[in-house]
Every structure is written in structure tokens, then in C-alpha cells.
Amino acid sequence: MKDYFIGVDLGGTKILTALSNEQGDILNQVYIPTEAEKGQDYVIDNIIKSIDSLLEEENIGREDIKRIGIGSPGPLNIREGLIYEAPNLNWKNVPIGRILEERTGIKVNLENDANAAALGEKYFGAGKDVDNMIYITVSTGIGGGIIIDNKLLHGVKDTAGEIGHMVIMVDGPLCGCGNRGCFEAVASGTAISKKARELAASKPDSLLYKLVEGELAKIDGKILAEAAEKGDELALKIWDEEAYHLGIGIANLLNIFNPEAIILGGGVMKSLDLFKDKMMETLKEYAFASAYNSVEIRKAALGSEVGAKGAIAVAMGG
Ligand SMILES: [Zn+2]
Incomplete structure (x- = not known):
């Protein structure tokens, strides 16, 4: 057997x-x-x-x-x-x-691996009850998998679902793929930490700067979240922009695929509560009403088991 x-x-x-x-x-x-x-x-x-x-x-x-x-x-x-x-x-x-x-x-x-994670969430995690879902992981990069009508999208050469390389900011920061302004280059954990380091360098009075005692290389998503929770203006501004950029990227996906669920995983999403409201505002503004009204934004369920x-x-x- x-x-x-x-x-x-x-x-x-x-x-x-x-x-x-x-x-x-x-x-x-x-x-x-x-x-x-x-x-x-x-x-x-x-x-x-x-x-x-x-x-x-x-x-x-x-x-x-x-x-x-x-x-x-x-x-x-x-x-x-x-x-x-x-x-x-x-x-x-x-x-x-x-x-x-x-x-x-x-x-x-x-x-x-991103498609595998999407299937994992579909079979065992936050997407068990839906036929149309997009899994997005935001950590050092941004990856994803798109499942529509219960089928993972592959495309003719299996390159479909490269959500991280959707351009959301023309002439934006350079991406590892060679393009500028990819979702990943703007909104990944790596991208926001880099931006935070650049901004903190000229703001030694900021809590963000103090939390790492001036060792800016130590700024990561976790420190950024801590600073924001304590009301640091610089950190709050970075999360605000992150919410906006994630909102733009996800609104594009809603308009193209009309999923029932967006499932968000990866380290940055540990801070989802910090920026979800603002992200939803952007989604509402940019997505078609019918697409916005039919989607649920969910946290990934599998964590380290993914x-x-x-x-x-x-x-x-x-
Ligand atoms: Zn790219």
C-alpha cells in the first residue's frame, strides 16, 4: 500500500x-x-x-x-x-x-519554495476553506504563490507568481533582479531595514537610533516594530510607508485575480497589527470595490512548519 x-x-x-x-x-x-x-x-x-x-x-x-x-x-x-x-x-x-x-x-x-508554501497553506493552513487565494511571504525578499479555482498558477515556463518582482514604483530602488522599483525592492524586510538605517543615520535623537546605540546595522524588522510600538516617529513613518506599498502591491493582485483570501506570511507579517489598518485603507482606495469586498486578509497559519x-x-x- x-x-x-x-x-x-x-x-x-x-x-x-x-x-x-x-x-x-x-x-x-x-x-x-x-x-x-x-x-x-x-x-x-x-x-x-x-x-x-x-x-x-x-x-x-x-x-x-x-x-x-x-x-x-x-x-x-x-x-x-x-x-x-x-x-x-x-x-x-x-x-x-x-x-x-x-x-x-x-x-x-x-x-x-514559494509555490510550495502556498500549497502548504492551502492544504493545511489558512487557505483550507478557499479555492482562490494568494500567498505572500514578506521577509528578506517577497515571494508568493497564486491559487485560482483550486489550481496553482504556473504559466508556460513555470515562472508565474513572481509577486516580488511586480514593479510598484517606477524608477524606485534597484532590485536584485536588475529592475527598479520591484515590490521586493520597496517593501521586503531587507528594503525597509535599509531605508530605516539611512533615515536613522541623520536622526541620532530618534528612539530607533538609541535602541541600537548607533549601531545602525542592527536595525531590522524586530527593532523597527519595537521602536514603533514605543511611538518613535521615524519608525512609525517607515511602517506607514510599508503599509502603503504593501497595499498598492496587494491591490494590484486583487484587481487581477479576485481572490477570496490573501494569506500573509514571513517575518515582516509578525508586525501586521502595526500597519494593517493603513494597509486596508490603501487596498480600499486602489482595488475595485467588488474585489476588495470579497477578500479576506489573513495571517499565514503554518509558521515555521511551512x-x-x-x-x-x-x-x-x-
Ligand atoms: Zn525584481
Whole structure:
């Protein structure tokens, strides 16, 4: 009986491998360091060892596994199970799906990590009750996955859903992708911390400056939230702008996709209560009334489990 799934959350620093039952409940999981510098074969060998160690601990055979799901950095080709490029892993054109299938005899599904997280929230988290949802994670970057009519959007070359590179500010700050004014370059945790450091440099009287004792490199989302909660004007201004920019980005998505739920994850969303009202004002102003009225803004539910649950959802999904 093929009653189990394996999920592999492939990251630049660590790899999480999880085993679930048919319902997606995680039975056991193991973390290993990625050690990408030791090369692709080494990493793949370690993934297979992780899978086998889980199976051994749970007394389950490879033949009992229905599918392996992998959440991986992209860009990638899901039909061919091919990772085009993963800079964190120093991988180029790695047919991870085919290699794992050949070596384990188990079918493999591949998704990029943001899409995997979206599926995780859909199957197990804040999107369980909806057919139309957009997952957005705002942390060091901005990523997302779009599920419409119960289907994850891939597009012809699997590049759909790159929410972070939607341009929301023409001629805005430079993005890692080479464009200017991408959602990610304006509204990610990295972007707002950078802006806060620049502004704090000329405001030594601000609480933000004092909280880090002038060591501006220490300013991050958490410090920004603390300063805002204590009423620091500079921090409040940054969150106000963040609310506006997130509102603009999400309003675009509402107008294009008309989802029932926007599901917000990532470190920056820990401070959602600080800026939600202002963000909703912007949404209301920029989104069509019918789109605005039909959407619920929700916090992601899976937290630190999103990698494992997302990869399991990828395994279950095909
Ligand atoms: Zn970009």
C-alpha cells in the first residue's frame, strides 16, 4: 500500500526531510546541513540518506511511499523536475526530479519554495476553506504563490507568481533582479531595514537610533516594530510607508485575480497589527470595490512548519 508521502524542503543552509501519512500529518522529520560547497552529488546523496533514515525509523519501505515533493529555490521546470538555477546551492540545470526518481524508485514532484508554501497553506493552513487565494511571504525578499479555482498558477515556463518582482514604483530602488522599483525592492524586510538605517543615520535623537546605540546595522524588522510600538516617529513613518506599498502591491493582485483570501506570511507579517489598518485603507482606495469586498486578509497559519508542510503538499498535489 502506497500510503505515505515524503517532503523535502531544499534550502541553502539546511535541508528538511519529512515523512507524512496519507492525510499529510507529519510522522517524523530530520534536518541536515546542506553543505552545498561539497557539490551536487554530495547534497543529493544526503537527501537520499535522510529519506532512508526516516523510513528505517518508522519501519516503512520505499515501496510504501506514494510520492516525494520537493520545495526548492527556483527558477525551475516542474514538468521535467529540473532546477535551472539555485544560486544558494550553486546549482545549474540539475535534474533533481529524475535523479531522485531513478535512485529511489519513487515519483517526484518539484515546485519552487514559494509555490510550495502556498500549497502548504492551502492544504493545511489558512487557505483550507478557499479555492482562490494568494500567498505572500514578506521577509528578506517577497515571494508568493497564486491559487485560482483550486489550481496553482504556473504559466508556460513555470515562472508565474513572481509577486516580488511586480514593479510598484517606477524608477524606485534597484532590485536584485536588475529592475527598479520591484515590490521586493520597496517593501521586503531587507528594503525597509535599509531605508530605516539611512533615515536613522541623520536622526541620532530618534528612539530607533538609541535602541541600537548607533549601531545602525542592527536595525531590522524586530527593532523597527519595537521602536514603533514605543511611538518613535521615524519608525512609525517607515511602517506607514510599508503599509502603503504593501497595499498598492496587494491591490494590484486583487484587481487581477479576485481572490477570496490573501494569506500573509514571513517575518515582516509578525508586525501586521502595526500597519494593517493603513494597509486596508490603501487596498480600499486602489482595488475595485467588488474585489476588495470579497477578500479576506489573513495571517499565514503554518509558521515555521511551512517548509515541511509545503513540501508534503507538493507531494500530495500531483
Ligand atoms: Zn525584481
